[in-house]
Amino acid sequence: MEPKAIHLGPGADLRKSLEALAQEELAEGFVLSVVGNLSKAAFACPGSNQPTVLSGELEIITLQGTVSPKGVHLHLSFSDGDCQVWGGHLEHGSEVLRGADVLVGLLKRSNKPGSPTVPGQPRIKLAVAEGCPWSSRAMRMLRSLGIPFEQAAPEAGSLPQIWIEGTMIGGYEDLADWHGQGKLERFRTGS
Structure with missing residues (x-):
């Protein structure tokens, strides 16, 4: 496993940033830890067809799940200004307020056909x-x-x-x- 730390600045989309990391690295992995806050959180509650979106100063409590060049599956929990805890599947539109530091553990690239691992190999x-x-x-x-x-x-x-x-x-x-x-x-x- 290779640890990869990323810092996200104000306005960064949390999910898009992790999708981009997996695409750039062409590797699968999982979120090890996160510290930061959001100005807007978009998340899917169980049984809901539409994402829930909350705005304000939102403190990230946990972010866990997997990242892959094929997509991400991430669960977010956070608290609002009243210390009420919210959570669900992380959706696009979750924006960083002041900053967020995420540590991702990337696994070795697979050698399956169609997923090249050697630099210069045709993809x-x-x-x-x-x-x-x-x-x-x-x-x-x-x-x-x-x-x-x-x-x-x-x-x-x-x-x-x-x-x-x-x-x-x-x-x-x-x-x-x-x-x-x-x-x-x-x-x-x-x-």
Whole structure:
């Protein structure tokens, strides 16, 4: 296990920050400890379809659960100004008030197919058709960005087919959307 300490400043979204950490590290883990406060807490109570949102000076008591590049499952408890304790599943929109320090224990990266662990190993796979202009564009885009990829066997459907870290994202237009949103930057060689 590798401990990873992160400090979150005012306005940071607690859940998004932990999701981003798992994505950046490409590792699974769990929250070891937390100290800090929130200006807004968004949490799902058992049996409720909508998150509950409370605002004020809210002191974090506990945060526990798991983080992974595929998502997080976290439980939050906190107290309000009257020392009333609240809690539930942590949702997006929980904003840090003055600061929060979180210690996460990251586990060794898995060696399962589709979850690369070696720097420079392709994390993107393409199934392409020879002579297909969309397949050619997808490969050209990745090459021009300096992003390694490997070819894969196609599944049923149109080509190209693109998988990122083991998850099919779709075809060329989906890859172009990822590029437009800056999501491909972390796959560049040397990133």
